Amino acid sequence: MTAQTADAEPYIPRRARSDVARRALLYALMAGIAAVFFVPFIWTVSTSFKTIPDSVNFTLIPHPWTTAAWHTIWRQYDFELYFKNSFFLAAVIVACNIFLGGLGGYAFARLRFPGRDLLFLLVLGTIMVPDQLRLIPIYVMLTNWHLIENFDGYILINLVTATNLFFMRQYFLTIPRDFEEAAKLDGAGHFKTFWRVMLPLALPAIGALTILQFQGTWNDFFWPVVLFSGNTSHYTVQLALQNLHTEYTTLWPEITAGSIIAIVPVLVVFLAFQRFFVSGAVTAGVKG
Helix, strand or coil, X not given: CHHHHHHHCCCCCCCCHHHHHHHHHHHHHHHHHHHHHHHHHHHHHHHCCCCHXXXXXXXXXXXXXXXXXXXXXXXXXXXXXXXXXXXXHHHHHHHHHHHHHHHHHXXXXXXXXXXXXXXXXXXXXXHHCCHHHHHHHHHHHHHHCCCCCCHHHHXXXXXXXXXXXXXXXXXXXXXXXXXXXXXHHCCCCHHHHHHHHHHHHCHHHHHHHHHHHHHHHHCCCHHHHHHCCCCHHHCCHHHHHHHCECCCCECHHHHHHHHHHHHHHHHHHHHHHHHHHHHHHHHCCCCC
């Protein structure tokens, strides 16, 4: 019986030694490349525990070891306030882009009205206009509305982006119309269908949008430096880090400590929504 069982089992040939050696060499090469790219992050962490004189030396082990930069960045430079400002702006802008981008994307994907395609092309055309070209008209407009040095002005110009609107439209195109028809049979209108049916089905796209928009807003430097330069109480994390570099002094330990703190929220958001990211990003580009 044992012999028959052995004969029935399929024969699986072993890997050739050359194949094993090639695979081991490939893994070693990839590990080496990953280590090279990881060295700057290790150096950043190490520098945050150094003194200012020791920070100019390219050594991975601090001498002496100190946490003074972490205490200074959080207490003396009021990094807690800047952290809250950045988080508030990122959270509000992400929420606005999810709602308005989803609403506009649903309208362009499902509703039919005169000039829809032309209007959509005009919206896409705004992606090609750089922020530097829009700087003067937006600044004049916000000045006339008394929204300079104010969170409201920054939120207003970032309520919804053409990229997010296009992204949500593409995802809505992949959802079968059967769901909408079932909602219409229950007496739901366009907005109720969007809010109760389509938006919950778009969770993968919302997860991807959350990661990208949160990261973009959190790391934004151009518009905060334009709008908040005269009001330090509205500074974001990026502006606070820039202020640590002056004409005569660069506080490397404080800059690296602040940079590590600034990474944490983006990392948390990515880990929280990463399972939606790939599926949302891939599906949104399937149908056009």
